[in-house]
Amino acid sequence: MNAIKVGLLGIGTVGSGTFNVLNRNQAEIRGRAGRGIEIAMVADLDTARAKSIVGNACEVVSDARQVIANPEIDIVVELIGGYGVAKTLVLEAIAAGKHVVTANKALLAVHGTEIFAAAHAKGVIVAFEAAVAGGIPIIKALREGLTANRIEWIAGIINGTTNFILSEMRGKGLDFATVLKEAQRLGYAEADPTFDIEGVDAAHKATIMSAIAFGIPVQFDKAHVEGITQLQAADIKYAEQLGYRIKLLGLTRRRENGIELRVHPTLIPTNRLIANVEGAMNAVVVQGDAVGTTLYYGKGAGSEPTASAVIADLVDITRLHTADPEHRVPHLAFRPDAMSDTPILAMDEVLTSFYLRLRVADEAGVLSRITTILAENDISIDAVLQRESAEGEKQTDLIILTHETVEGRMNKALALMQGLPTVLAPIVRLRKEELA
Numbered sequence: 001m002n003a004i005k006v007g008l009l010g011i012g013t014v015g016s017g018t019f020n021v022l023n024r025n026q027a028e029i030r031g032r033a034g035r036g037i038e039i040a041m042v043a044d045l046d047t048a049r050a051k052s053i054v055g056n057a058c059e060v061v062s063d064a065r066q067v068i069a070n071p072e073i074d075i076v077v078e079l080i081g082g083y084g085v086a087k088t089l090v091l092e093a094i095a096a097g098k099h100v101v102t103a104n105k106a107l108l109a110v111h112g113t114e115i116f117a118a119a120h121a122k123g124v125i126v127a128f129e130a131a132v133a134g135g136i137p138i139i140k141a142l143r144e145g146l147t148a149n150r151i152e153w154i155a156g157i158i159n160g161t162t163n164f165i166l167s168e169m170r171g172k173g174l175d176f177a178t179v180l181k182e183a184q185r186l187g188y189a190e191a192d193p194t195f196d197i198e199g200v201d202a203a204h205k206a207t208i209m210s211a212i213a214f215g216i217p218v219q220f221d222k223a224h225v226e227g228i229t230q231l232q233a234a235d236i237k238y239a240e241q242l243g244y245r246i247k248l249l250g251l252t253r254r255r256e257n258g259i260e261l262r263v264h265p266t267l268i269p270t271n272r273l274i275a276n277v278e279g280a281m282n283a284v285v286v287q288g289d290a291v292g293t294t295l296y297y298g299k300g301a302g303s304e305p306t307a308s309a310v311i312a313d314l315v316d317i318t319r320l321h322t323a324d325p326e327h328r329v330p331h332l333a334f335r336p337d338a339m340s341d342t343p344i345l346a347m348d349e350v351l352t353s354f355y356l357r358l359r360v361a362d363e364a365g366v367l368s369r370i371t372t373i374l375a376e377n378d379i380s381i382d383a384v385l386q387r388e389s390a391e392g393e394k395q396t397d398l399i400i401l402t403h404e405t406v407e408g409r410m411n412k413a414l415a416l417m418q419g420l421p422t423v424l425a426p427i428v429r430l431r432k433e434e435l436a
């Protein structure tokens with residue numbers, strides 16, 4: 001049988017990895033897919049760089065629409081990124097009856113509903129394994145491997161750049177800016193690295209996993225998003241002393257009244273496997289009612305790890321494209337008529353435990369006033385640590401770990417504590433998850 005023909009839009013980090021791995025492993029891939037998979041045309045604005053990658057193996061153009069218009073192309077792979085031109089091109093490819101593979105989590109987390117509806121109407125596949133956790137087959141696991149389960153929660157280190165930064169800062173004592181530059185050099189960071197460091201990229205991925213796990217539409221606008229730029233070295237140190245490691249965690253959890261969807265720096269007990277995931281590695285923990293806890297670990301970014309996921313999608317489409325669309329795995333695991341309208345909870349309603357650091361005057365009665373406020377708000381204390389402050393003898397750092405409480409209640413207590421004259425600086429508040 002003739003090879004299936006692929007058109008690549010964008011041949012940067014992931015695109016070049018896809019080209020190279022497809023070429024290198026073509027015999028094996030053909031054996032698995034049942035026919036060859038050939039990149040027949042590449043579009044990239046930088047045609048000179050694109051030609052230096054593909055040589056004479058295929059045609060290179062600067063206009064992506066030429067690829068979409070080519071009747072020989074069966075599958076369009078979008079590896080440009082962003083919400084702008086990528087959205088237009090993906091919708092045009094669908095309208096032209098092409099199957100689409102994309103690694104673009106930003107696009108799917110924000111415009112997924114429109115894109116999946118268009119694909120469903122046209123009977124084509126939009127595959128996106130590479131959009132979450134790079135090379136880890138987490139989409140396949142959630143949509144297929146765990147299909148028997150009622151998913152209870154998912155927690156993941158799903159941004160390689162921030163995990164790399166946190167690891168290098170903690171392990172080598174390097175500063176934030178130096179490590180970020182290295183992450184960019186290694187091809188981990190997004191074109192706009194603020195997406196990584198402000199938690200947006202992780203929230204895109206958490207949004208997609210939440211939709212698949214709970215059968216809800218993608219709702220990035222309802223996600224709570226906090227990055228690592230406000231994180232202070234002192235808190236990383238105190239967390240370690242208390243037996244916790246701080247990770248940027250993407251978390252989505254089913255509650256009785258709705259679904260939590262949040263990304264923020266999180267204290268995790270050091271004895272959990274996920275707390276020991278270092279460098280650009282990703283890990284996702286999925287809790288299902290039947291299977292219990294499962295853990296998926298691997299490279300979440302980089303040229304060939306991400307290409308591995310892109311090619312897995314190409315193989316899936318090669319096998320499935322002649323199947324009746326009704327017999328394919330639905331884009332978001334649930335069939336469109338079985339989607340749920342369970343709401344995403346506001347942050348005030350989220351249930352979590354907390355790490356608080358208060359810079360206080362070192363005098364009698366300070367601790368008791370603080371614990372009284374917590375008690376009056378029904379917040380139970382798990383541990384308290386007092387450490388000499390760097391600011392001198394008359395001040396001290398109080399570190400408090402709480403048991404689980406509703407975030408709105410903690411916000412009320414925080415406002416009262418911040419108003420005490422003996423609290424001398426803005427209170428640091430981080431969230432803590434036991435993940436058990």
Ligand SMILES: NC(=O)C1=CN([C@@H]2O[C@H](COP(=O)(O)OP(=O)(O)OC[C@H]3O[C@@H](n4cnc5c(N)ncnc54)[C@H](O)[C@@H]3O)[C@@H](O)[C@H]2O)C=CC1
Pocket residue numbers: 009010011012013014015043044045046062063064078079080081082085103104105106130131134187188189190191300301302303306
């Ligand atoms: N780099 C990584 O480790 C990972 C990236 N992704 C996603 O994969 C996608 C691609 O990322 P990278 O390869 O890192 O980006 P990149 O910036 O390295 O490559 C993008 C390529 O698209 C080309 N391009 C830009 N506008 C174009 C247009 N209008 N027409 C044709 N070509 C155009 C650029 O010249 C560049 O070669 C993004 O959505 C990203 O979020 C997903 C997982 C991991």
Ligand SMILES: N[C@@H](CC=O)C(=O)O
Pocket residue numbers: 131133134158159160161162188189190196201300301302
């Ligand atoms: N910028 C992302 C790349 C993969 O999605 C990351 O750092 O994880």
